[in-house]
Amino acid sequence: MVIGPTPPESSHYKIHYTYFISYATSYSTWVEIDLDAIRNNIQWFLEYSGVPVMAVVKADAYGHGMISVARSALRAGASWCGVARIEEALELRAANLDCPILLLGYTPPDRVEEAVSHQISMTVWDPRQLEPTVSAEKKTRMPPRLHLKVDTGMSRLGIQPEEALDFVWKLAKTPGVIFEGLFTHYARADEANPSHTAVQETHFQRVVEELDRAGLRPPVVHAANSAASLTRLSAHFNLLRVGVAMYGRLHPSDECSLPGAVRAALTWKAVLSQVKVLPPGRGVSYGHIYTTRSQEQIATVSVG
Numbered sequence: 001m002v003i004g005p006t007p008p009e010s011s012h013y014k015i016h017y018t019y020f021i022s023y024a025t026s027y028s029t030w031v032e033i034d035l036d037a038i039r040n041n042i043q044w045f046l047e048y049s050g051v052p053v054m055a056v057v058k059a060d061a062y063g064h065g066m067i068s069v070a071r072s073a074l075r076a077g078a079s080w081c082g083v084a085r086i087e088e089a090l091e092l093r094a095a096n097l098d099c100p101i102l103l104l105g106y107t108p109p110d111r112v113e114e115a116v117s118h119q120i121s122m123t124v125w126d127p128r129q130l131e132p133t134v135s136a137e138k139k140t141r142m143p144p145r146l147h148l149k150v151d152t153g154m155s156r157l158g159i160q161p162e163e164a165l166d167f168v169w170k171l172a173k174t175p176g177v178i179f180e181g182l183f184t185h186y187a188r189a190d191e192a193n194p195s196h197t198a199v200q201e202t203h204f205q206r207v208v209e210e211l212d213r214a215g216l217r218p219p220v221v222h223a224a225n226s227a228a229s230l231t232r233l234s235a236h237f238n239l240l241r242v243g244v245a246m247y248g249r250l251h252p253s254d255e256c257s258l259p260g261a262v263r264a265a266l267t268w269k270a271v272l273s274q275v276k277v278l279p280p281g282r283g284v285s286y287g288h289i290y291t292t293r294s295q296e297q298i299a300t301v302s303v304g
Contacts, residue, residue, distance in 0.1 A: 028302035029270035033064050035072040037263040041246050042076035044261050045229060051236050054080035054102065054222070056243035058088060064247055064266060067095045073246065074099055082241055086111050089120045102147060102181070105157070112136045112144070121145040121180055125159040127167060130174050137176035146171065147181035147220070152203040153196065154187040161203045165210045172216055181220035182208065186235070190227035190252035197228065201235055208237075227252035230259075273300045 055073035113136040133144035151158025226245035
C-alpha cells in the first residue's frame with residue numbers, strides 16, 4: 001500500500017491501495033487516520049500514569065503509518081519510540097526523528113554498528129551480544145545503549161531472572177557500553193485473573209531489587225505493555241510501552257477494555273458502487289452464501 005501525502009496543518013491522511021495510480025483520482029476504498037486521536041490517547045496515558053510513555057510504532061505503527069504516528073505521539077508528549085526491527089528504527093532516523101528509539105527485538109550482529117551510529121538503543125539478553133557492541137564502539141566512537149530483557153514468563157526473548165545479575169556484572173565491565181534500561185514483557189496482563197501476571201511481576205521485581213543492592217540498576221525500568229498499563233499500576237516503574245492501546249481501535253482483550261477517553265484513530269471507508277433491489281429467493285455472490293428473504297436492497301461495496 002502507498003501512504004498519501006499529509007497536508008502540513010492536517011490531522012488526517014489517507015492510505016490508498018496501490019491500484020490507484022494517481023492521488024488525483026477518486027478513491028473506491030480508503031483508510032483515514034485521525035492523528036488528533038493519537039495525540040489524545042498519548043496524553044491520556046501520560047495523565048493517567050504520571051510516567052513517561054514509549055509509543056510503540058512497529059509494523060508501520062500497526063498499519064497506521066509509522067512516521068506520521070510517531071511525530072504525532074512525540075508532539076503529544078511521548079518520550080520514546082519502540083520498534084521491532086532495525087529497518088524501522090532507521091526509517092524513523094531518516095525522517096529526522098531524534099527521540100530515543102528502542103529496538104525491542106533482535107539486532108543482527110552485522111548491523112549493530114549501524115544501530116550505534118544512529119543512536120538506536122538495543123535489546124540484549126545473551127552475553128554473546130556484547131562482543132559486537134564493543135567492536136561498534138571502537139569503530140564509531142559512540143557508546144552503545146543497551147536494555148536487558150528479562151524473561152519472566154512470556155518465554156520468548158529474554159534472559160532468565162536468576163541469570164540477570166551475572167549478565168549485568170559482565171555488562172558493567174564492558175568498556176564504552178551504557179546500560180540504559182531493564183525490562184520484561186507480560187504474557188497475560190489482559191486477563192481478568194491476575195495471578196500469572198503477579199508471578200511475572202514478582203520475578204521482575206526481584207531482579208530490580210538485586211540490581212539496586214548491587215548499585216547496578218539502570219536509569220530506565222519498564223514492564224507495562226498496553227494491557228498492564230491499564231490493569232497493573234504497580235508495573236508502571238518509570239516508562240510505559242503503549243502499543244495497541246495508542247490506536248484506540250482494538251481493546252487488549254474482551255476482559256481488558258480501553259477507557260472511553262481513548263479514541264479510535266482508524267476509520268475504513270468505501271464507496272457503495274451500486275445499490276439495487278432484488279426479489280426474494282435471489283442468491284448473492286460466490287456460492288450464494290446469502291439468499292434474499294424478501295424484496296431487499298443489496299449494495300456492492302468496493303473493498304475487493
